[in-house]
Amino acid sequence: xxxxxxxxxxxxxxxxxxxxxxxxxxxxxxxxxxxxxxxxxxxxxxxxxxxxxxxxxxxxxxxxxxxxxxxxxxxxxxxxxxxxxxxxxxxxxxxxxxxxxxxxxxxxxxxxxxxxxxxxxxxxxxxxxxxxxxxxxxxxxxxxxxxxxxxxxxxxxxxxxxxxxxxxxxxxxxxxxxxxxxxxxxxxxxxxxxxxxxxxxxxxxxxxxxxxxxxxxxxxxxxxxxxxxxx
Ligand code: IPE
Ligand code: MG
Numbered sequence: 001x002x003x004x005x006x007x008x009x010x011x012x013x014x015x016x017x018x019x020x021x022x023x024x025x026x027x028x029x030x031x032x033x034x035x036x037x038x039x040x041x042x043x044x045x046x047x048x049x050x051x052x053x054x055x056x057x058x059x060x061x062x063x064x065x066x067x068x069x070x071x072x073x074x075x076x077x078x079x080x081x082x083x084x085x086x087x088x089x090x091x092x093x094x095x096x097x098x099x100x101x102x103x104x105x106x107x108x109x110x111x112x113x114x115x116x117x118x119x120x121x122x123x124x125x126x127x128x129x130x131x132x133x134x135x136x137x138x139x140x141x142x143x144x145x146x147x148x149x150x151x152x153x154x155x156x157x158x159x160x161x162x163x164x165x166x167x168x169x170x171x172x173x174x175x176x177x178x179x180x181x182x183x184x185x186x187x188x189x190x191x192x193x194x195x196x197x198x199x200x201x202x203x204x205x206x207x208x209x210x211x212x213x214x215x216x217x218x219x220x221x222x223x224x225x226x227x228x229x230x231x
Contacts, residue, residue: 001026001043003165003189016060021191023068030115032195034079036202040114040155044173048088048122065119066096069103080112086151087121088129114155123175126150152177160205162198164190182208 001022008018026043033041046061053061076083085100092100100119130149134141147153157177163169166187170178184201186193211219 001045001190001193002163002167004191006165007189007191015057016064018191019061019064023064025191025193027072028194029198030076030081030113031079032198034081034113036198038113040116040158042086042116042118042152042155042158042174044118044121044171046087046119046121047172048120048125049172062093062096066099069099073103073106076115077107077110080110081107082110082114083107084114084116084154085119086116086126087119088125089120092120116152116155118151118173121151122172123170124172126152127176146176150176157181160184160201162186162193162201164188164193180210180212182210 004018004022005015006018007021008015011017029043030041045065050061051058073083083103083106085104089097089100127146127150130146131141133149134145139145152174157179158174158181161170161174161178161181162184163171164186166185168185174181182205184204186197186201188197209216209219
């Protein structure tokens with residue numbers, strides 16, 4: 001969700017005002033995704049590297065997160081959204097850890113859509129912590145054991161990854177899980193990423209051919225084969 005700071009700076013506002021607007025944009029996006037039948041939405045809220053930002057921006061972001069949780073959890077529950085936090089928790093404050101756990105517990109039974117919030121998350125961190133866990137338990141390191149030990153083990157790999165704000169980088173997001181994900185880059189700043197922008201991204205995605213290493217010909221043949229259950 002990139003572009004909050006620029007959105008604010010263009011309006012001569014403090015960066016934190018942009019992050020506040022970013023929360024509004026997220027609320028709109030969650031609703032829009034749920035309405036469109038998206039089963040899993042994963043957002044990058046705070047990266048392992050974001051601690052390096054100015055101290056007041058970091059504390060502002062933490063405060064915003066705490067407040068958004070208190071305010072949004074009841075509505076998310078009504079909308080059937082299950083919240084999951086993915087990322088390293090040990091270096092968060094005890095209060096924040098408690099708030100994350102509470103929000104997860106309060107929404108655990110919701111099944112319409114899963115909203116993963118990557119918070120104090122880094123793709124490299126996730127791969128390393130998964131490997132370290134397996135090594136400590138003396139378990140073999142394979143693609144499937146690593147996958148199962150990572151923070152996103154509870155959901156399928158993402159189909160579509162949208163980066164807003166015009167940068168064309170992954171920036172340490174879902175490095176492992178995005179192996180076959182379709183990438184979409186939007187020039188819109190995150191606070192301006194509305195339903196129409198989401199629909200544009202989905203339409204772009206829908207027009208792509210996902211081959212997973214195979215050929216177009218193979219895909220066509222598979223589609224032409226009659227479904228044995230319906231024959
Ligand atoms: C939001 O956008 C990302 C967060 C870390 C919350 P930015 O704060 O990176 O916005 P820009 O890139 O400065 O515009
Ligand atoms: Mg940025």
